[in-house]
Amino acid sequence: KAGVTQTPRYLIKTRGQQVTLSCSPISGHRSVSWYQQTPGQGLQFLFEYFSETQRNKGNFPGRFSGRQFSNSRSEMNVSTLELGDSALYLCASRAFTGSYGYTFGSGTRLTVV
Amino acid sequence: TQLLEQSPQFLSIQEGENLTVYCNSSSVFSSLQWYRQEPGEGPVLLVTVVTGGEVKKLKRLTFQFGDARKDSSLHITAAQPGDTGLYLCAGVRGGTSGSRLTFGEGTQLTVNP
Numbered sequence: 001k002a003g004v005t006q007t008p009r010y011l012i013k014t015r016g017q018q019v020t021l022s023c024s025p026i027s028g029h030r031s032v033s034w035y036q037q038t039p040g041q042g043l044q045f046l047f048e049y050f051s052e053t054q055r056n057k058g059n060f061p062g063r064f065s066g067r068q069f070s071n072s073r074s075e076m077n078v079s080t081l082e083l084g085d086s087a088l089y090l091c092a093s094r095a096f097t098g099s100y101g102y103t104f105g106s107g108t109r110l111t112v113v
Numbered sequence: 114t115q116l117l118e119q120s121p122q123f124l125s126i127q128e129g130e131n132l133t134v135y136c137n138s139s140s141v142f143s144s145l146q147w148y149r150q151e152p153g154e155g156p157v158l159l160v161t162v163v164t165g166g167e168v169k170k171l172k173r174l175t176f177q178f179g180d181a182r183k184d185s186s187l188h189i190t191a192a193q194p195g196d197t198g199l200y201l202c203a204g205v206r207g208g209t210s211g212s213r214l215t216f217g218e219g220t221q222l223t224v225n226p
Contacts, residue, residue, distance in 0.1 A: 004155070033213070043156075043201065043216035055211030090155050092214075100144060100163075100205070102214065104155030 002027065004093050004105035012111045018079040021108045025072050025093030029103075031055075032074040034066060037088040037107070046089075049074055050096070081112045116140055117204055119217030127225050129191055134220045136202035137184045143205050145178055145185045146214070150199040161205075192224045 005024040013019050025032050033056075034046040045058040049068035068074045072093075078085055088109050092102045118137045126132055136145070144163040148156035160169050162178035162185060169176045173196075175188040185202055199221050203214040 035214070035216075042218050043203075043214075045213040045215070048211050048213065050211065056207065056213050058213065092155070098212075100146070100161040102146070102158055104148075104157070106154050 004091055004103050006089075006091050006105035006108050008108060009106065010109045010111075012113060013081050014113055015081055015083060017081050018077065019081060019110060021076045021078075021089055021091075021110070023074045023076070023091030023093075023105060025074070025091075026103055029093035029095050030072050031094045031096055031099070032068055032072065033092045033094075033102070034074070034076050035090045035092065036060075037090060038086075043090070046076070078110075083112050086110060086112045116215050117202055117217035119202055119220055121220060122218060123221050123223075125223040125225065126192055128193055130224075132189050132192060132222070134187045134200055134202075134222075135184070136186065136217050138204060139183065140204070141182050142215075143182075143207070143212075145182070146203045146205060147176055147185070147187055148201040148203060150201060150219075156201055189222075192222075194224045194226050197222060197224050 007022045031050045033048040035043050037043045047066050048056040052068045063079045066076045088107045090107045092104045094102050120135050146161045147159045150156040160176045165180045165182045167178045173190045177186045199219045201219045202217045
């Protein structure tokens with residue numbers, strides 16, 4: 001079965017712009033989580049969605065937001081981009097919120113210049 | 114604040130050697146997971162340990178969860194160049210209403226032929 005698909009793979013944006021990243025989970029998976037990975041901070045949790053509702057949120061400013069659609073696909077939006085937002089953004093899906101089996105996508109590499 | 118301390122951060126060994134990676138925390142997790150990540154890709158789940166004292170074996174890899182569910186180790190026997198990668202431990206917190214992974218900083222392993 002197809003894995004977790006994240007688009008685009010690479011993105012270059014200018015400071016102050018906004019960006020939207022997309023994640024399509026494994027078919028049948030209803031929970032989608034987002035993580036930010038940087039060399040300095042490692043992997044940090046952004047938020048988790050299940051059945052179109054945000055179930056959990058990490059310690060990130062309000063510029064970071066997300067949503068989930070009825071087909072479980074999820075989008076993440078970052079507004080007013082800062083240089084420090086440059087990172088690999090990873091999406092992970094699992095069947096339901098109590099499942100241990102996280103499957104990560106290959107990520108979107110965002111560079112802010 | 115990094116809740117999971119991983120050591121060592123970097124490890125370079127010769128093919129055939131054994132190694133152990135440690136993951137320690139002052140907090141209790143409901144379960145702990147180990148991932149391996151290769152450049153340009155998302156982390157891939159290797160194992161989930163749930164019960165204090167649990168030991169799981171995956172071919173040449175042995176995973177252990179501490180009795181108090183605060184620490185874990187990964188032991189690789191007779192390492193091979195194909196084992197090269199970033200190894201990440203992740204503590205799981207939460208329940209059926211939503212959960213998050215808290216990652217360690219990672220151990221970059223290089224196995225030289």
